Amino acid sequence: MTEKVENVNLTSAEISSLWVTYLNIGVASCLLTHYAETCNDPEILAIVEESQHFAKKHLKLIVDLFHEEKIAVPEGFKVEKHVIPRAPKLFSDIFYIHTILHMSKYGVTSHNVGMILAAREDVRQFYKEMFDDVSYLHNKVVICMQEKGIFIRMPYMNYPTKIDFVNKESFLTGWFGRRRPLLGIEVTHLMVNANQNEIGRALCAGFSQVAQDQEIREYFLRGKHICKHILSSIHDVLIESEVPAPMSWDQGVTDSTAAPFSDQLMLYIVGVLSNLGISSYGAAMSATMRRDISAMYTGFIAKTGTFGEDGLNLMIERRWLEQPPQFEDHDKLAKKE
Incomplete structure (x- = not known):
C-alpha cells in the first residue's frame, strides 16, 4: 500500500x-x-x-x-x-x-x-x-x-423522425451548384460565432470612441470592421439556408467619448476575445461537413490571428504584457554561471 x-x-x-x-x-x-x-x-x-x-x-x-x-x-x-x-x-x-x-x-x-x-x-x-x-x-x-424577452434562442428545426445515412459525396461539397441544407450542429456553431462577433463589434465600437491612444483607437476600429466582415459572411450562409440570423447589438453602445477603463484593460479584453474567436472557429471547423464553410472558418482564423498578434505587439511596445509562467531556460542559466 x-x-x-x-x-x-x-x-x-x-x-x-x-x-x-x-x-x-x-x-x-x-x-x-x-x-x-x-x-x-x-x-x-x-x-x-x-x-x-x-x-x-x-x-x-x-x-x-x-x-x-x-x-x-x-x-x-x-x-x-x-x-x-x-x-x-x-x-x-x-x-x-x-x-x-x-x-x-x-x-x-x-x-x-x-x-x-x-x-x-x-x-x-x-x-x-x-x-x-x-x-x-x-x-x-x-x-x-x-x-x-431578450434571450436569443438557437433556431428551431424539425425533429428527426427516421434514421438515414449519407449516400452521396456531394454531402461534403459546397463550392458549386445547389448546396445541401445546413446541419443542426453547423447552425449551432455559426450562431455561437455570430453572437460572439456581435459582442466583439459592440465592444470595439465603444472602445474606439473612448481610447486615449490614437494607435489603439485605430486598432479597435479595425477590430470592429473585422467583426462586421465575419458577421456578414456568417449571415450569408444562414440566409442561404433560410435560417434566421441573430440580432445586432449596435444599439448597445452609447455616444459617450469619456473612457471608463484604461487603454491597457480595453486592449487586453479585445485580445481575449480574439483568442476565444480563434478557438471557437477551430471547434466549428471540426464539426463542419461542408467544405465551403470549413474554408470560411480557415479565413476567419487567419484574419483574427493576424489581428490578435498585432494587438500583442501593441501591448509589448507599451510594456503592458505580463509574462506568463514559464519553464526555466537552462541554457541561459548556464551562460550566467
Whole structure:
C-alpha cells in the first residue's frame, strides 16, 4: 500500500491555469465595477452585484493559494488602476447582461477544463466551487433574460423522425451548384460565432470612441470592421439556408467619448476575445461537413490571428504584457554561471 503524498507541488498546468484565471477574473471585476456604477435596471443590477461577489470570492481563493505556495501573485487588472470612477455610461443595461452571459459561458468552460487538468485535490475542489458558482450565475442570467424577452434562442428545426445515412459525396461539397441544407450542429456553431462577433463589434465600437491612444483607437476600429466582415459572411450562409440570423447589438453602445477603463484593460479584453474567436472557429471547423464553410472558418482564423498578434505587439511596445509562467531556460542559466 502506497502512502499518501502530502504537500505535492502544483503542476505547470495548475499554475498556468490559475494564473490565467486570476487575470480574467480581474478583467471581469473591472467591467462589473463600471456596470454597477451605471446600471439603471434593478434586475440587471442585482445580477451585476452578485457577479461582483463571486469575482471577489474567486480572486481571494487564488491569492490565498498563491501565498500558501509562495507563488508571485500576478499584477493582473486591479479595479483602482484600470477603472475610471464616475465615468459616463458606455454601454446599455441590455448589453451589460449579454456580456455577463458571455462571461459566464466562458467561465463554465474554463473552470471545467481547470478541474479536469488539476492533479491536486484542493485545486480540483477550488475549480469545482468556481464552476458551481458560475453555473448558478449562468442559469440566473438566462432566466432574467428570458423574462425580459431578450434571450436569443438557437433556431428551431424539425425533429428527426427516421434514421438515414449519407449516400452521396456531394454531402461534403459546397463550392458549386445547389448546396445541401445546413446541419443542426453547423447552425449551432455559426450562431455561437455570430453572437460572439456581435459582442466583439459592440465592444470595439465603444472602445474606439473612448481610447486615449490614437494607435489603439485605430486598432479597435479595425477590430470592429473585422467583426462586421465575419458577421456578414456568417449571415450569408444562414440566409442561404433560410435560417434566421441573430440580432445586432449596435444599439448597445452609447455616444459617450469619456473612457471608463484604461487603454491597457480595453486592449487586453479585445485580445481575449480574439483568442476565444480563434478557438471557437477551430471547434466549428471540426464539426463542419461542408467544405465551403470549413474554408470560411480557415479565413476567419487567419484574419483574427493576424489581428490578435498585432494587438500583442501593441501591448509589448507599451510594456503592458505580463509574462506568463514559464519553464526555466537552462541554457541561459548556464551562460550566467
